[in-house]
Amino acid sequence: MAYRVDRLDSQKFENVADELRERMRTLKTIASIPYRKQNDGDYQIPTMELKPGLEKPEASGFALHVQAE
Known part of the structure; x- marks a missing residue:
């Protein structure tokens, strides 16, 4: 993804x-x-929000939706 390339x-x-x-x-x-x-x-x-407690503490944005290893 490249933002504001203009x-x-x-x-x-x-x-x-x-x-x-x-x-x-x-x-x-x-x-x-x-x-x-x-x-x-x-x-x-139906909200499709990530369930509490599944996120990594430092994660935000798209990183919240990456499966923990």
């Missing part, structure tokens, strides 16, 4: 573009992100 200078844009190209080249060989399953008991139905 505000990047040419060097920063090139860095982001290089990272995206590398990501696309390695999609088939890198491990997928272990997101929690929607209907596997981690979320309250």
Whole structure:
């Protein structure tokens, strides 16, 4: 994900573009992100909020939805 790319200078844009190209080249060989399953008991139905106590203390945003290892 790249945010506000319209505000990047040419060097920063090139860095982001290089990272995206590398990501696309390695999609088939890198491990997928272990997101929690929607209907596997981690979320309250019907609000789809993560159940209390399942989050890591330091986690926020999308990191809340990654399954603990």
